[in-house]
Amino acid sequence: MKPWSCSSSTSSALLVLLLCCSCSTIARSQTADSCATGFDATVGHLIPFDTSNLTCLDAWTSEGFILRYRKSGQNNTWSFVLSAPDAGGYVAVGFSSDGAMVGSSAVAGWTTTAGVGVAKQYRLAGTSPASCPPDQGSLSLVPGTTLLTTRSSRLYLAFQFTTASPPAPYLIYAVGPSGAQLSNNYLVRHRSYASAAVNYATGVSTISGGASSAKKWHGAMAGLGWGVLMPVGVSLARYFRRHDPFWFYAHVSVQGVGFVLGAVGVAAGFRLSDVPGAGSHQALGVAVLVFGCLQVLAFLARPGKASKVRRYWNWYHHYVGRAAVVCAVANVFVGLSIAHEAVAVAAFYGVFLAVWVLASVVLEVRLSRTAA
Numbered sequence: 001m002k003p004w005s006c007s008s009s010t011s012s013a014l015l016v017l018l019l020c021c022s023c024s025t026i027a028r029s030q031t032a033d034s035c036a037t038g039f040d041a042t043v044g045h046l047i048p049f050d051t052s053n054l055t056c057l058d059a060w061t062s063e064g065f066i067l068r069y070r071k072s073g074q075n076n077t078w079s080f081v082l083s084a085p086d087a088g089g090y091v092a093v094g095f096s097s098d099g100a101m102v103g104s105s106a107v108a109g110w111t112t113t114a115g116v117g118v119a120k121q122y123r124l125a126g127t128s129p130a131s132c133p134p135d136q137g138s139l140s141l142v143p144g145t146t147l148l149t150t151r152s153s154r155l156y157l158a159f160q161f162t163t164a165s166p167p168a169p170y171l172i173y174a175v176g177p178s179g180a181q182l183s184n185n186y187l188v189r190h191r192s193y194a195s196a197a198v199n200y201a202t203g204v205s206t207i208s209g210g211a212s213s214a215k216k217w218h219g220a221m222a223g224l225g226w227g228v229l230m231p232v233g234v235s236l237a238r239y240f241r242r243h244d245p246f247w248f249y250a251h252v253s254v255q256g257v258g259f260v261l262g263a264v265g266v267a268a269g270f271r272l273s274d275v276p277g278a279g280s281h282q283a284l285g286v287a288v289l290v291f292g293c294l295q296v297l298a299f300l301a302r303p304g305k306a307s308k309v310r311r312y313w314n315w316y317h318h319y320v321g322r323a324a325v326v327c328a329v330a331n332v333f334v335g336l337s338i339a340h341e342a343v344a345v346a347a348f349y350g351v352f353l354a355v356w357v358l359a360s361v362v363l364e365v366r367l368s369r370t371a372a
Contacts, residue, residue: 033066033083033154034058046149047158049079049142055203059093060173060194067093067171069200075162077142082157086111089176089191091155094124095139095168099195100338102126104172105137108187109148109157117148119157120185124172129186171196171205219335222265226288226328227349229258231356234325239363242370252299259292262328281338284331291324329353 033040035056044051054068059082066083084091094106101124109119123136142160149156174193182188198205233255240247266289269282298317303310336346 033064035066039068039081040151043149043151043156046147046151047081047156048145048147049158049160051079051081051158054079054081055200057198057203057205059171059196059205060207063173063175063192063194065091065173067205071200076164077160077162078167079145079160080107080158082109082155084155084157084175086150086153086155087175088178089180090174090182090187091157091176092122092172092174092187092190093157094122094172094174096170096172096195097168099170099172099197101172101174101193101195104168104170105139106172106174107139107141107146107157107159108174108176109155110176110182111148111150111155115150117150117155118185119146119148119159121146121159122187127189129183129188132187134185134187166200169197169199171198218265218268220265221261222269222285223332223335223349225258225261225263225265226292226324227332228352229254229261230328231325231353233258234321235356235360235363239360239367255295259296262292263289281331281334284327284334288324288328288331291320291327294320295324 035058039051039054039056050072051068054070057067057069059065059067064085068081068083070079071077072079080093082091082093090108090110092106092108094101094104096104104124106122106124107119108122109117111117120134121137121139121141122132122134123138125131125133139159139161140163142162145158145160147158149158172193172195174190176188177191180188194207196205196207233251236247236254237251240250266285269285295317298313298320301313303313307313332349333346336349
């Protein structure tokens with residue numbers, strides 16, 4: 001037997017390396033999907049309708065969602081194929097008239113632990129599993145066309161429905177949590193979602209909202225600054241004046257931190273200016289910001305206690321501050337409603353308000369008795 005030589009072993013190693021690189025390249029090409037590469041022909045034969053000449057959208061880039069659709073002249077039938085990475089949870093696309101998830105109809109698909117694809121329509125009436133029952137919704141699905149199939153670590157959710165007019169102008173994309181068990185096919189709360197405005201004629205899609213980091217930061221900072229610290233700062237100024245000068249420094253510090261957090265939250269909210277239904281929320285937010293700026297200017301121009309205009313300054317300062325608190329509290333609930341946050345979030349803030357109001361009533365009674 002001829003022994004291995006150094007050159008032959010080197011050639012073998014290079015051959016193995018080239019084979020591994022080739023396999024890696026092939027694997028990457030199989031798992032990738034994009035509008036540039038076109039629809040995978042190996043998937044097309046698994047879908048029970050014609051998948052040629054589909055309009056393609058890079059629907060949700062951060063989650064790798066690709067959406068393809070087409071309208072056929074027969075019976076105004078619309079065909080949709082959603083492609084997304086298999087992250088171990090469900091994928092869904094909903095149709096909404098106003099960009100809100102709640103109130104829309106959606107088609108969701110996932111693979112069971114046995115590797116079987118499941119696809120169903122849902123009516124999204126709320127944010128809890130019980131409010132999203134399966135096999136309900138307003139989409140007139142064509143029987144036998146709704147399915148989910150997998151190929152090269154990607155999920156392909158396909159369905160057709162008929163409609164006399166174009167589909168709803170907003171699409172809602174959602175990804176379910178990895179490994180979640182769907183009891184009786186009821187959807188659990190999504191891991192992430194996004195809303196997109198779609199022009200079906202031109203094939204142009206614009207992401208207009210969702211569970212983005214900007215939205216989370218906006219809600220957290222504006223809610224804490226305007227909705228929590230501002231009411232607390234007002235109470236410190238009204239009920240703790242006998243602890244001078246503690247009340248003054250505490251009031252200025254709390255209101256100052258609240259103003260900064262609220263202003264940063266408003267700045268983050270400007271990035272969400274195209275969220276559907278946010279007009280009233282934005283108007284209230286701008287009003288609170290203006291009131292806050294007026295309070296800062298009032299602090300800088302505060303006259304001395306012996307000044308004749310101090311009484312008028314106090315009226316201005318008190319009533320502008322109260323108006324800011326009222327608008328801020330109302331805007332917190334408006335924002336939670338637009339974002340469709342869980343009921344627990346609104347309930348938590350409601351508990352805070354109840355405690356603050358109760359404490360204010362008790363302190364107001366004590367203040368009136370002390371003054372008498």
